[in-house]
Amino acid sequence: MPATRRDVLLGTAATLALGALPASARAFAPGADAQAEKLLAGVAETLLKDYPESATTLGIDKDKRADLKHQLTDRSVKGQALLAAHLRKGLADIAKLDLNALSPIMRTNVDVVQAAYGNALKGFAFGYGDVAVGSWRNSPYVVVQNVGAFLDVPRFLDSDHQIKNAEDGEAYVDRLESYSDLLDGETERLKIAASKGVIAPDFLLDKCLSQIKLARGGNPAGWGVVTSVANRTVGMGGDFGQAAYLLAKDKIAPALDRQIAELEKHRKRATSDAGVWKFRDGDAYYAWALSAGTTTTMTPDEVHKMGLDQLAAIQSEMDAILKKEGYSQGAVGARMEALAKDKRFTFPEGDPGRAEIMKFLNDRISDIRSRMPQAFHTLVKGNVEVKRLPLEEEPGAPGAYGGAGSIDGTIPGKFWINLRATSLHTRFSLPDLAYHEAIPGHVWQGEYANKLPLIRSLLSFNAYSE
Secondary structure (H helix, E strand, O other): OOOOHHHHHHHHHHHHHHOOOOHHHOOOOOOHHHHHHHHHHHHHHHHHHHOHHHHHHOOOOOHHHHHHHHOOOOOOHHHHHHHHHHHHHHHHHHOOOOHHHOOHHHHHHHHHHHHHHHHHHHHHOOOOOEOOOOOOOOEOOOOEOOEOHHHHHHHHHHHOOOOOOHHHHHHHHHHHHHHHHHHHHHHHHHHHHHHOOOOOOHHHHHHHHHHHHHHHOOOHHHOHHHHHHHHHOOOOOOOHHHHHHHHHHHHHHHHHHHHHHHHHHHHHHOOOOOOHHHOOOHHHHHHHHHHHHHOOOOOHHHHHHHHHHHHHHHHHHHHHHHHHOOOOOOOHHHHHHHHHOOOOOOOOOHHHHHHHHHHHHHHHHHHHHHHHHHOOOOOOOOOEEEEEOOOOOHHHOOOEEEEOOOOOOOOOEEEEEOOOOHHHOOOOOHHHHHHHHOOOOHHHHHHHHOOOOHHHHHOOOHHHHO
């Protein structure tokens, strides 16, 4: 049987790494892969317990993992310390393996865990910020305009937590009950951050405060975390909507108030300085975050120069393209701003424009999905739905983001689009956005990753996933 694209991708990196070894060290010992596979399976289960939401997103929060459907990540100081301890334990266990005895594919699996866990532990050593384990979202701030439970939990419960029966409804309510603990855990870390002088810049805190106050506003009976479970459990028995309302009113609202109060204290001390250079070991933190985000050993100055060189090359190409469109005067950036206002490429304002954008994206995704056999021998479904971001998230969110759904394909991937204003998007920019966030981008790529061993489905790197 010929090798598949997946086999080639899996083996190439490990083969290159092993190529530097002496020939005598490349013999694969019988049973070594089985030992490593068992160890990595255990590492994956521990990581799922640290991030129960991942089990839900992947559709594996059932059977022996059913308890995970009732839980959320512990974002408290204690929870973060336990996570770091688990990372150290995982690396210590892996260190006992004879890496030279592993096959190229298994060596790659092990290397991925070592890199992801090692990067995360370097981040924890700084003592501030929010550290990602095998994810893109490393942040110097625990809560800010695009980081925090007040953003993540409501969206997750509504879009990822599946409710098919009363037990699923109970699991939802259990998670909702722990939501206030997550908020208080973050607030505790915000206080510690402030004591170390780690405070977000004023303009980010302004965005964050407007968002969290929007999430806190109104009658809790109308909050999304309440209506989501109420609407999806009609006829199942048990008043899950009422239970959610009481939790929102009595526990979540006060926890949000406490977090808002702490963020307002930060705002009083905030400046417009946006760099991490002002924090303890700020330069080292920046270099670490860059390394974790790029998986390279390039220095910040080297990456900056690369960016400037690429920008110059792209602007040179854009200059010629813009001139063909009749835009020949001014800097490339200014001409792009003018192009974005060109009526040929804009969408109507308000809900009519939003509906047009949603149709435009769905049409583009359907079209590119039909073309994928021209580029890929090994195909996946590209199961995706386009959804608008929650209103409280839009003010601080990027234009869009996306990711794959469950391993078994029953839960579609999501392409979240920011529709705060239709002017955020143009007809010439949306196709690229759809291809990047959905197909053949994050959703398509994620479905390949979901075919890998579980630990590989849980961990990712920007250099691979972006």
